[in-house]
Amino acid sequence: MSEKVEDRIKELEERLASTKVNKATQKSINFIKFQLARLREDLIRIASSKKGGGGGFGIKRTGDAQVAFIGFPSVGKSSLLNLLTEGNTHSKVASYDFTTVTAIPGMMNIEEAKVQLIDLPGIILGAAAGKGRGKEVLAAVRSAELVLVILCFRSDGTINLSDLKTIRMELNNAGIRLNTRVPKIVIKERTRGGIHFTYKGHQLMDADEVKSLMNDLKVRNAGVYFSEPDITPDQLIDFIFGNRIYTREFVVINKSDLMKTPISPEKITEAIGHEHWVMISAKNKENINTLRHNIFMELNLIRVFLKPPREEADMDEPIILHRGDTLEKLCRKIHKRFINDYRYSLVWGKSAKHPGQKFDNLDHIIEDGDIISIYLKR
Ligand SMILES: Nc1nc2c(ncn2[C@@H]2O[C@H](COP(=O)(O)OP(=O)(O)OP(=O)(O)O)[C@@H](O)[C@H]2O)c(=O)[nH]1
Ligand SMILES: [Mg+2]
Structure with a gap:
């Protein structure tokens, strides 16, 4: 069919x-x-x-956020996954195309957040219409909140920027809308x-x-x-x-070690159409920490600290949420009992008008660094 x-x-x-x-x-x-x-x-x-949830490869979503890698074959997606996850993951790297044949998840730790990275098989033109494992790859991208589009320098020193257009078109055909909203x-x-x-x-x-x-x-x-x-x-x-996925792209230009003549950042920004990109070399481990930080920022993650009533706040293990999240999101993340039995919260930090401000309802928007005590019904 x-x-x-x-x-x-x-x-x-x-x-x-x-x-x-x-x-x-x-x-x-x-x-x-x-x-x-x-x-x-x-x-x-x-x-x-196919094969249950988590998109076409049935990957179980874990961690505080999910990032999918997409790119043409051999641009260095797997090399990058191995680097960003600091050896906790091993996705096979080789000089031939289509080395990765299924989705490989890995966990990246950054600023106390756990970000699940998903390395995917390379896509080619016609992926959305089923070429290669295109449909499965694109289905996996649909369940990520950030898409890392990976481009690279070719051996002649030029960047394969035209691939970006193809990738965007394939994502679009798969119902994925980048950098836009409903x-x-x-x-x-x-x-x-x-x-x-x-x-x-x-x-x-x-x-x-x-x-x-x-x-x-x-x-x-x-x-x-x-x-x-x-x-x-x-x-x-x-x-x-109604079932379009609205997500964001961040562009990674790999293999900067192959660059022959320097290219101005303005030119690259113009070609890409926005400033959300970074140039790296997985081979020389160049700019990897910058990329790590970029991913954290692009995901709009925030840290909040819980202070059990009448005790000291736990400053070692923050709860990771997204910018714009409310007390309800926080409660839901801890346990659904926190929603059902909620009485009020006391909040210290940027989102509070004064230290220990009391909130009776759950729609208060919290901010990065807030310390929160949640009181429940007995
Ligand atoms: N010069 C250079 N080569 C790199 C760099 N990163 C990766 N490579 C090489 O590029 C080739 C492909 O790398 P992979 O990580 O397997 O690429 P991939 O995108 O996962 O490829 P597929 O799984 O086949 O889609 C390997 O020979 C790597 O050693 C880099 O920064 N510079
Ligand atoms: Mg690979």
């Missing part, structure tokens, strides 16, 4: 590429995009359902009245196009509201499918 799905995807991609974009063709382009999204959805489902759309299904389209600001689609796309999606009666400007048909399709 999946063979057929892949052929159909290819056919539609070709049709999309050969259709000229203008007002008259826009609706049929949207329809092709919608059909493509549905077929890709089938592929993701097939890959994700579009601000509200859809309220109704029993009758057709499609009622309202919006804020300048929009790219008119009521007619929205209506036609909603009909393609078999929604006949609904209120559709765009609460931010310039929503694209792709964003509307994403919103309706």
Whole structure:
């Protein structure tokens, strides 16, 4: 069955590429995009359902956060995993392509946090359509909160920056949206009245196009509201499918030892499109600690310390959370009893207006370095 799905995807991609974009063709382009999204959805489902949870390879999520490595074959993903996990993991390294054939997890300790790194087989063009172990790799990426895209210097001293474009496209085809967020759309299904389209600001689609796309999606009666400007048909399709993964990429350029003439950081930033990148050499162990620190920062991790009521705070073993997390997240991480039997908390630190501020409810946002006492019902 999946063979057929892949052929159909290819056919539609070709049709999309050969259709000229203008007002008259826009609706049929949207329809092709919608059909493509549905077929890709089938592929993701097939890959994700294999061998239990944790994406296509059935990796058990552990640690405070998960980071997936993605890149073309032989860029040095496994070398990097071995370095970052300080010899606790051994993922085979070799000079031939497709050395890694399955997902290899490893644990990196950084600033008291445990970050699970997942080394994956190299991907190639067409991964999302099932080439190599592409579907499984992309399914594994879906369950990580940060994607480390690994590029490298080639032996001629140039960087394979064009691979970045391919990787982004493959991730996109697998329903993974990088460095963006859920579009601000509200859809309220109704029993009758057709499609009622309202919006804020300048929009790219008119009521007619929205209506036609909603009909393609078999929604006949609904209120559709765009609460931010310039929503694209792709964003509307994403919103309706609802299972897109919104995650972030950090780019690692490996093998800097092969660089022949220095390249200006501005040029690299321009080519990548953002400043979230670092150049390293796994071979010479260059910039590895910087990368380690970058990963910690990109994950937005914070440390909070527990102070059992009427005792000293435990400053040795912080609990690791994410920026923006609330007391509820903290309680949930300790034990669900802390939610059910919660009475109040006392908080010292940046998020408290005064030392030992009392919070009766769980929606208070905590900050890095906070010391917290949680009082439970007896
Ligand atoms: N010159 C140089 N070579 C490196 C560096 N890092 C890795 N290599 C070499 O590149 C080759 C591939 O390394 P791997 O770590 O196996 O690459 P991979 O990305 O895991 O490859 P696959 O598992 O096949 O996708 C090996 O011969 C490594 O020794 C580096 O920083 N500089
Ligand atoms: Mg490898």
